Amino acid sequence: MIVNRMYKYRLYPNKEQVKLLTSQLKSLCNIYNHLLKIKINVYKENKRSLSRKDLNALVKAWDKHIHSQVRQNVADRVDKAFNNFFNRIKLKKSYAKVKVGFPRFKADHRYNSLTYPQSGFNLLNNRILHLSKIGDIIIKFHRPIEGKIKTLSIKRSPTGKWYVCFSCEVPVTKKRHKFLDKQVGIDVGLENFATLSTGNVITNPRYLIKSENKLSKSQRCLSRKFKGSKNRTKARLKVAKLHEKITNQRMDFLHKQSHYLSNTYNYIVVESLNIKNMMKNRYLAKHIADASWNTFIQLLSYKAASAGGQLICVDPKYTSIKCSCCGKNVPKKLSVREHNCPFCDLKLHRDHNAAINILHSNKIPLGRRESTPVEIFDRKSLKQDAPQL
Numbered sequence: 001m002i003v004n005r006m007y008k009y010r011l012y013p014n015k016e017q018v019k020l021l022t023s024q025l026k027s028l029c030n031i032y033n034h035l036l037k038i039k040i041n042v043y044k045e046n047k048r049s050l051s052r053k054d055l056n057a058l059v060k061a062w063d064k065h066i067h068s069q070v071r072q073n074v075a076d077r078v079d080k081a082f083n084n085f086f087n088r089i090k091l092k093k094s095y096a097k098v099k100v101g102f103p104r105f106k107a108d109h110r111y112n113s114l115t116y117p118q119s120g121f122n123l124l125n126n127r128i129l130h131l132s133k134i135g136d137i138i139i140k141f142h143r144p145i146e147g148k149i150k151t152l153s154i155k156r157s158p159t160g161k162w163y164v165c166f167s168c169e170v171p172v173t174k175k176r177h178k179f180l181d182k183q184v185g186i187d188v189g190l191e192n193f194a195t196l197s198t199g200n201v202i203t204n205p206r207y208l209i210k211s212e213n214k215l216s217k218s219q220r221c222l223s224r225k226f227k228g229s230k231n232r233t234k235a236r237l238k239v240a241k242l243h244e245k246i247t248n249q250r251m252d253f254l255h256k257q258s259h260y261l262s263n264t265y266n267y268i269v270v271e272s273l274n275i276k277n278m279m280k281n282r283y284l285a286k287h288i289a290d291a292s293w294n295t296f297i298q299l300l301s302y303k304a305a306s307a308g309g310q311l312i313c314v315d316p317k318y319t320s321i322k323c324s325c326c327g328k329n330v331p332k333k334l335s336v337r338e339h340n341c342p343f344c345d346l347k348l349h350r351d352h353n354a355a356i357n358i359l360h361s362n363k364i365p366l367g368r369r370e371s372t373p374v375e376i377f378d379r380k381s382l383k384q385d386a387p388q389l
Ligand SMILES: [Zn+2]
Pocket: 323, 324, 325, 326, 327, 328, 341, 342, 343, 344, 345, 346
């Protein structure tokens, strides 16, 4: 089996290279907006849609100081934007929950990446990245690349840091997990980030909530600055840095937890949550977004597979109501944190009880598990659940 993996590294371009990269991004943004305008105008005047080939031909004459394939990639992006738009219209007709937006013109501070789709780049001694029409940039190569490199993208973060992303095709062989019969059910919540069926608890770090005061102060400061002024740029950088810090803290936490779980347990059972619907509760939305369960489940999914284990999604129905000992339903409000069963006298924390139920609702019989595929995780449902942040 071959899977696509992304490897991201920090780049350290010098002042001249930063200037060059910034000016290239600006030109590419202009090309993008131009192509979009031409495509719209041609359709308005001739009722004809320009194909990808037409767009590619248009790009050829533009800015020759940018690598030809990087320019062509802009034409692909415009084409893709329209394809996505039409696909979403089709989806909306069959199922009403999709948001449809016409491809938009972009401001140059929002156009932050350029792509070399096949060639024009070279990695020298794992220390220097050679880019055609830009030069040799120092790269912090903190981990080795696996598989075959397909494309390369250069990215600029809102705080002005530069990164390179290699998209690679990696052959994956089916591995055996080091613990063959270890299994766990996980209930995610807000009181605690997650409760395991073993009774262990992962506490919720609440990074966003902790930095909220600082963030709102710097955002207030930004809104007072005049548009286009230097002070506004400074204030915007301050806000962006805070956001970056919160994201880094959160991703660090999620990576560590999912790494530990996928290495300790062969079978990880979680409930498939409809996070988009949950986000509609405006009192909880901020906290749910801060907990980022969706990213956590995505990380668990690929980490479990590469450790030789499995992530299994089950239906969340009745998991918090059912008694994990006798199986009878014990209805309770969200504010009641204890599970007290009147039928069998079981006393447990409500999330612990739910986690045991989640583990039990896994329907794959124990003996047959060796022959089941590595990943039976339903990617489609995961995509639909992704919160729009
Ligand atoms: Zn009971």
